[in-house]
Amino acid sequence: MYNTKEIEKKWQNFWKEKKLFNASNVSEQEKYYILVEFPYPSGSGLHVGHVRSYTALDAIARLKRMKGYNVLFPMGWDAFGAPAEQYAIKNQIHPKIAVEENIKVFKGQLESMGYSFDWEREFSTTDPEYYKWTQWQFLKFYEKGLAYKAEKEINWCPNCKTGLSNEDAAGGVCERCGTKTEKKLKNQWMLKMTSYADRLIDGLKETEFLDKIKTAQINWIGKSTGASVNFKLNGLEEELEVYTTRPDTLFGVTFMVISPEHKILETYKNKIQNLAEVEKYQTLAKQKTEIERTDVTKEKTGVKLEGLEAINPLNNKQIPIYISDYVLANYGTGAIMAVPAHDERDYAFAKKFNIEIIPVIEEITGSPKENEEKKKSIVAVLYDETKDKYLTINWASLGGRLFIGGTRKENETIVECAKREIKEETGYTNIELITEILPINHHYYAYNKDKYYEIDSTGLLFKLIDDTKIEQQLEEDEKFTIEWVDKNTILKEVKDELHIKTFNNVLNPSPYTGDGKMINSEFLNGLTNKNDSINKMIEYLEANKLGHKTTNYRLQDWIFSRQRFWGEPIPMIHCEKCGWVKVPEDELPLLLPEVTAYEPTETGESPLASITEWVNTTCPECGAHATRETDTMPNWAGSSWYWLRYMDAKNDKCFADFDVLKYWGMVDLYNGGMEHATRHLLYARFWHQFLYDQGLVPTKEPFKKRVAHGMILGENNEKMSKSKGNVINPDDMVKTYGADALRTFEMFIGDYEKDASWSENGLKGCKRFLDRIYRLKDKLNDKDSYTESLENIINKTIKKVTEDIETMNFNTAVSALMILTNEYEKTETITKEDYRTLLTLLNPIAPHITEELVEISNLGTPICETPWPTYDETKMIDSIVNIAVQINGKLRGSMEVPNNTDKEELIRLAKELDNVQKHLLDKEIIKEIVVPNKIVNLVVK
């Protein structure tokens, strides 16, 4: 019917020659900056996933241009990094050449899709003219003290033989090859990202990122507020500093835990009596991978330090210190105060090592009243293992089924009290204590005494050893029967809040981490609000110089060194005399040397280290012999400012002219994968905020709106991969069905943000749709304006498609165009204007075929040079509307009436319908509901 290949080539050349998509840096028009993450030009070429996001943003770019915006929609290459280096090693060619080849292929594929990129601004991060400025910006970080060299335990990938940032080694696995990472002490360049932690959180307010992206960033930064508290070491000057978010529980501290790497272990080596055991544990901890160490499900391990003890600064009690790998060296101070009563991990550790548990917060049940009488009491659960039943006392109508309860007498311990109550009320004497759980603060009203009570109730679980029984000693008002029942009966019949809660707690003892009433805590006792308790404790700590309020972050500084060849050389020189010295700015770019071997070395040094003629240099300060830094920058460096370069890509005086940066401002719409939500997006924002602080860029935040596309899965619903053999090559699809069909299908495939499965039949369907549009040209008549009967739907479709593309609901935009096409097909003949509008609306999604049809049908100027159609609301009003008629909410009929028929008339007409009359027989209408132009609902009895 028509040759897609020829048509596509023809129009791609047309756009190119006319330079239609080149943005201007000087314009009266309003600007709109659309950015899609630039690809890594890998050897395997374009993926159908790229097609989805590029087409989506291309559609928006084309629409915005037709709406009169000065649109910047650039494209470039993120080409430094390991894959190019691997490829170069394997094929023994320079990575630069491999990258050039790949870019050529990739660019050809993008051009074959007809994207409206501004190719005049194209660059690669590997171009010396580009990485000159990446290096220059690094020097700015260094000048401001935000780039520093530090000896640090880093994540080391033994397979890639390079260090990784925390972001690249999330979960203890190398992001690139999946190898478990190790810890390695290395001297690294670091960027002080932590000093921007708060700004990175606050700045999100100025953006319109998707909520899930904002949340992911906030989680990654992991800000928490709490207190730093100093614990004295018994008999020593030094204090052990801990970070806690729960200073309110300080009176409940019964031990401390430090990480196996903590420095006091080295400092007080000679004080530790069980050093051998401690060192053995340290070695074990080091050997574990990050994954093994942070496995939440594994049992707690640790060693008690003999010879070192800490002192709780609040009550001067001596408490033991343990080392355990559940305390991380790199968070907080690497040491914690442990409150087993109110922390899951400390609780598990205390249970395992049999450490005292002191409750300081009581859960509150019931509702507190004024003038309550206070009591201490117990609730005891007695379990008979042989019968698998629990002892209850049944008060029947006097209070239902309960466990044994009672009030504690003066000088009686909790356990004594419980045993006494069991004996008195039931007669059983041969019992054994299993568990005692944390107390509950319970409030209730006693009818028999007409009094409100506040009780501190401790729950206990006992096991029956044998049936030995003495006679019950009951008081006169104790009229109940004792009954052994199973668990289900209890869950069904025990209604009292305190008793059922106690039952659940004794069966499943756990720390209490919620809000409650403070106990055992001197000046905090009685407080019931967590924040009040925390604030009061911090006041106390600060007044007594025992600690202070502080903030902590999960985010750490950015490890910026990589031991690789294919990256930007870090422009620093080390001089024996002057220390670290910057490469002078006029010597930038500091080029990568020409070498023959790119393999990473076994020593953990970058391949650059072996190129002595490059490494050896003179100190720019004193002229003495000096050596260059041989590590290179991470892959993320080049992508941390590339959107700025697009604005002024050919500038050789600075990275971008300030006035140009001001004109383009923030990126209006930025699309990329969800996998970059916490890495690229955090690095880029940090970098940009730094440049803003230096007065180098005019906006606080780089990106206004960030959206993320869903993945295109294989036809079998699995992620496309070579090994699964479900990879779809876009080139093949373009060859068979044409670029327009592929573009249309990927827009129609489903919700843009959700994953979608590939379907070649679906693609065929879209090709059919385009063919049907093609055939419409044979229905053209010679009239100019819209066909009257189509005016309504045309205007509606213009509105729908415009809104849908702008809000990225591409699937419904395509669907609306299909509906319009169906209408055209049902109409005898269509006008040029009818046809032109349909083609224009489809043009952002299928640009080639629509332009071709405009030309061969003589519809006038090419679409890309004419404005976007507007709609007329008055033409969208339906003269006749369909009204649904319901009786009691069930559909019983429908009717066609003129628009805006009044309520009374609608009810009258509704009642005339045959089926309605049938349902009204012998019924009384009690209510008539009318929603004009929509529905009539008659409520009958």
Next chain:
RNA sequence: GCAGGCGUGGCGAAAUUGGCAGACGCACUAGACUUAGGAUCUAGCGGAGCAAUCCAUGGGGGUUCAAGUCCCUUCGCCUGCACCA
């Protein structure tokens, strides 16, 4: 465990935000044109029923004249973070 999201035909999905559930497309069925069909056109297509009608948006409950949409509860799936003190 915490946070965010999702659950609608055989499949991908719509639903003007509380107003006729399943638009549009795929697959399928029947028919037409045809030497032929991976072309095109016509009709059908959630389930049950001859029908009137009834049942259906993961399950249960509620609010309402009216619920896919709002509230409570429960189950299942996906994503991110995860011994972060």
